[in-house]
Amino acid sequence: MKKIILFAISVFIFAFAKPQASVENLILLENYYQKSIADWNVPGMAVAIVSADSILFARGFGVCDVEKPAKVDENTLFAVASNTKAFTSTVLAILVDEGKLRWDDKVQQHLTWFRLYDPYVSYNITIKDLLSHRSGLKTFSGDLIWYGSNYSREEVIRKAAFLKPSYGFRERFGYSNIMYLTAGEIIPQLTNQSWDNFVEQRLLRPIGMMRSVLHVSDLKEMSNVAQPHTYVDGELIKLPWLAWDNIGPAGSLISSAKDMGLWLQFNLNLGKAGNQQIVSSQRIRELQQAQTVNDISQTSSQLFPSTHFKAYGMGWSLMDYLGKKIVSHNGGYDGMISQTVLIPEMNLGFVILTNSLSSIYYPLMYKTLDVLLGNTDQRDWSAAIHELIELGDKAAKEEREKIESQINPQLPASLPLEAYTGHYSCSIYDSVDVRLVNDQLYLSMTSTPDFQGPLTHFRSNTFKVVFPAAPSLPPGFATFTINRSGDVENLEIFIDNPDFDFTELKLVKINQK
Numbered sequence: 001m002k003k004i005i006l007f008a009i010s011v012f013i014f015a016f017a018k019p020q021a022s023v024e025n026l027i028l029l030e031n032y033y034q035k036s037i038a039d040w041n042v043p044g045m046a047v048a049i050v051s052a053d054s055i056l057f058a059r060g061f062g063v064c065d066v067e068k069p070a071k072v073d074e075n076t077l078f079a080v081a082s083n084t085k086a087f088t089s090t091v092l093a094i095l096v097d098e099g100k101l102r103w104d105d106k107v108q109q110h111l112t113w114f115r116l117y118d119p120y121v122s123y124n125i126t127i128k129d130l131l132s133h134r135s136g137l138k139t140f141s142g143d144l145i146w147y148g149s150n151y152s153r154e155e156v157i158r159k160a161a162f163l164k165p166s167y168g169f170r171e172r173f174g175y176s177n178i179m180y181l182t183a184g185e186i187i188p189q190l191t192n193q194s195w196d197n198f199v200e201q202r203l204l205r206p207i208g209m210m211r212s213v214l215h216v217s218d219l220k221e222m223s224n225v226a227q228p229h230t231y232v233d234g235e236l237i238k239l240p241w242l243a244w245d246n247i248g249p250a251g252s253l254i255s256s257a258k259d260m261g262l263w264l265q266f267n268l269n270l271g272k273a274g275n276q277q278i279v280s281s282q283r284i285r286e287l288q289q290a291q292t293v294n295d296i297s298q299t300s301s302q303l304f305p306s307t308h309f310k311a312y313g314m315g316w317s318l319m320d321y322l323g324k325k326i327v328s329h330n331g332g333y334d335g336m337i338s339q340t341v342l343i344p345e346m347n348l349g350f351v352i353l354t355n356s357l358s359s360i361y362y363p364l365m366y367k368t369l370d371v372l373l374g375n376t377d378q379r380d381w382s383a384a385i386h387e388l389i390e391l392g393d394k395a396a397k398e399e400r401e402k403i404e405s406q407i408n409p410q411l412p413a414s415l416p417l418e419a420y421t422g423h424y425s426c427s428i429y430d431s432v433d434v435r436l437v438n439d440q441l442y443l444s445m446t447s448t449p450d451f452q453g454p455l456t457h458f459r460s461n462t463f464k465v466v467f468p469a470a471p472s473l474p475p476g477f478a479t480f481t482i483n484r485s486g487d488v489e490n491l492e493i494f495i496d497n498p499d500f501d502f503t504e505l506k507l508v509k510i511n512q513k
Helices: 002-017 023-039 081-097 119-124 127-131 153-162 177-184 186-191 195-207 216-221 245-251 257-268 281-287 298-303 361-372 381-404
Strands: 044-051 055-062 229-232 235-238 292-294 310-312 317-321 324-333 336-343 348-354 422-425 432-437 440-445 452-459 462-465 476-482 488-494 507-511
Touching (some): 023 044, 023 381, 044 257, 044 361, 055 257, 081 127, 081 186, 081 195, 081 257, 081 336, 177 186, 186 195, 195 245, 257 336, 257 348, 348 361, 361 381, 422 488, 432 488
Antiparallel strands (some): 044 348, 292 310, 317 324, 324 336, 422 432, 422 507, 432 440, 462 476, 488 507
């Protein structure tokens, strides 16, 4: 009788824990993905679903380039952007295994020149703090320093010393690409290898990620590469690939669905690839433990009532969904969005790679989770979230049109245009030039080639600014401050977008041109 009971219990446990990745469910998901890229007007996408020992599904949808017929497949290369962060934390975990550092080492033990705005934080911040986004900086603070700029990795980190914190040290979550760059730059100090070489030799190649590269320049010798796209006035346009070498440890990886599937299997197998234990299971578990608590918005609570916590580990976002722990990360490149997801208790994971600035990854993540977790409430997340986004886009468009209507080209500026020209600078960003070209002001962020464009008078001392080479950014405003002597003293740039805070640049006029 005991044997019968034990057998019955084991059968029940197996049935309960069995992954819901049946052939029928994979077909259901495939059809859903195909329909969704049409609904969202996404040119191409690749998806892989894996278990710890098998690639269950790997295929592409749509095209690599909206202007060419080449199809996306499981080997097509996409920028995975911030999904790179887990690779950086993992190679640091290798060094922890080797006894070359500890998570609680102070950063200045390894980078003696490292500084932040507050001397106390500069001295006490640890490697774990860097990897868990709790430096006190607000989300994306300082991203204007590195994005598309000619600043080196060290120059970017040194300029972070002038970023004013928005929160107390370790007080709350503030997503920081520059802190991840800092963490990656510790590797050369300990190994005499660049972050790039160390990641390739100790992680990418042993895992089998043979098509994955870390530099846009490597794509020149490769085929089957997706093209980034964005939307301008509802129209899909191509974007050029932009090198992210100077922020590499935070976001420069370029990979495929198949290669990223191998990465997910490596994590499901707790640091093991084939017969090789690349990093210890203890370290993998540490990376996936909560370090910094995240807020859950009211909208999120309403949409996903089964999610009771959100947090960040070291290179991974964490939450619960339908009673399971979800380990994930997304990545945003200019013209590409990606999402990786692990469900450790189910020994399942999946990756979604897209070649447009679209939110399609978000509903597809939840649809895939619902199917894999056996959720009987099969909500059409694509339709629901698409509707929410359309409402938000409509409101934003109406607000922009309202502002645009206030432009009066017949109303002159407060000063002669020549008075606004000159060189503007601050400790965070060295040089913004304003010059006169054919009777029109022209603004140039000289360290960032794509951030240059004409200024059109708006009102008083405020001008509308557009960067033609950066179509993902909406039009913004450049406002000049006039002192009591009637001279231009300061310049503030404001462009309403979720990625870059131009108002962090406290630009002071240095000389007249």
